[in-house]
Amino acid sequence: MSLTSAATLATLDKTGPRRITDLAVAEGVTQPAMTVLVRVMEEAGLVERKGDPSDRRVTLVCLTEAGASYVRTRRQAGIDAYARMIDELTGDEVEALAAALPALLRLAELESHAREESDR
Incomplete structure (x- = not known):
C-alpha cells in the first residue's frame, strides 16, 4: 500500500x-x-x-x-x-525519553492544531 x-x-x-x-x-x-x-x-x-x-x-x-x-x-x-x-535503550536513555515526553506531546498538539487550521 x-x-x-x-x-x-x-x-x-x-x-x-x-x-x-x-x-x-x-x-x-x-x-x-x-x-x-x-x-x-x-x-x-x-x-x-x-x-x-x-x-x-x-x-x-x-x-x-x-x-x-x-x-x-x-x-x-x-x-x-x-x-x-x-x-534496547539503557536506563538513562529511557529516563531521558520519559523526560522528553511532555515536550513531544506538546509538539504533536501544535502539529494537530496547525493541520486543523490549514484544513479550514
Whole structure:
C-alpha cells in the first residue's frame, strides 16, 4: 500500500467521513489523483462512498470495517516496533525519553492544531 493510501486511511480514521476534495488537500495531492486513490481503495474494500445526509449533492468517503482494521493493525505494528527499540535503550536513555515526553506531546498538539487550521 502506498504511503498516501495509508495516510488517507489514517485521516479517515481520525476525522471521520470526508469529501474527496478535503482528502486531497489533507494529503497534498490533486483531486483527480485522490479520486483514483479512493476508487482503488474502494475496490479493495477499505473505503466506501456514502451520501451526505445534510447535503444530497455531496458524497463522503468513509472507512469500512476492513479499512479500520487495517489502520488498527498498522498502528499496533508501529507501537510494537517502538516497544522493541525502547527495550534496547539503557536506563538513562529511557529516563531521558520519559523526560522528553511532555515536550513531544506538546509538539504533536501544535502539529494537530496547525493541520486543523490549514484544513479550514
